[in-house]
Amino acid sequence: MIAVPCPPGMADTSKIAKNLERFAQAIAAHDRENPTHTAWGIGLAHFDLERLGLEEGEEILPGIVIQADNGVTGNFRVLCDGQHDGEREAEETEVVEAVATTTVGGDRVEQRSF
Numbered sequence: 001m002i003a004v005p006c007p008p009g010m011a012d013t014s015k016i017a018k019n020l021e022r023f024a025q026a027i028a029a030h031d032r033e034n035p036t037h038t039a040w041g042i043g044l045a046h047f048d049l050e051r052l053g054l055e056e057g058e059e060i061l062p063g064i065v066i067q068a069d070n071g072v073t074g075n076f077r078v079l080c081d082g083q084h085d086g087e088r089e090a091e092e093t094e095v096v097e098a099v100a101t102t103t104v105g106g107d108r109v110e111q112r113s114f
Contacts, residue, residue: 023064040081
């Protein structure tokens with residue numbers, strides 16, 4: 001068995017294979033949980049794109065392209081044509097600021113304006 005070195009600028013093939021597997025799993029999970037949205041890409045931080053030797057716009061899986069975004073290094077995002085922010089807003093609960101006027105011991109607390 002002969003070890004073939006990777007060309008300069010290309011990541012180790014085992015790293016790319018593991019990432020492709022994770023990308024495919026994430027796309028499958030997204031499509032299963034969001035049947036009305038169509039996934040079209042994977043968002044990676046620019047640093048990760050360079051580290052893996054991938055190019056922006058490159059098709060890495062059938063119908064799935066790589067896009068650089070402002071995400072955190074070491075993480076990726078599934079890009080789709082759906083709107084996920086609206087769903088998140090519907091799930092948010094109202095936050096109310098509460099100010100106590102008595103302590104646990106029962107003594108009155110002096111109120112201050114900030």
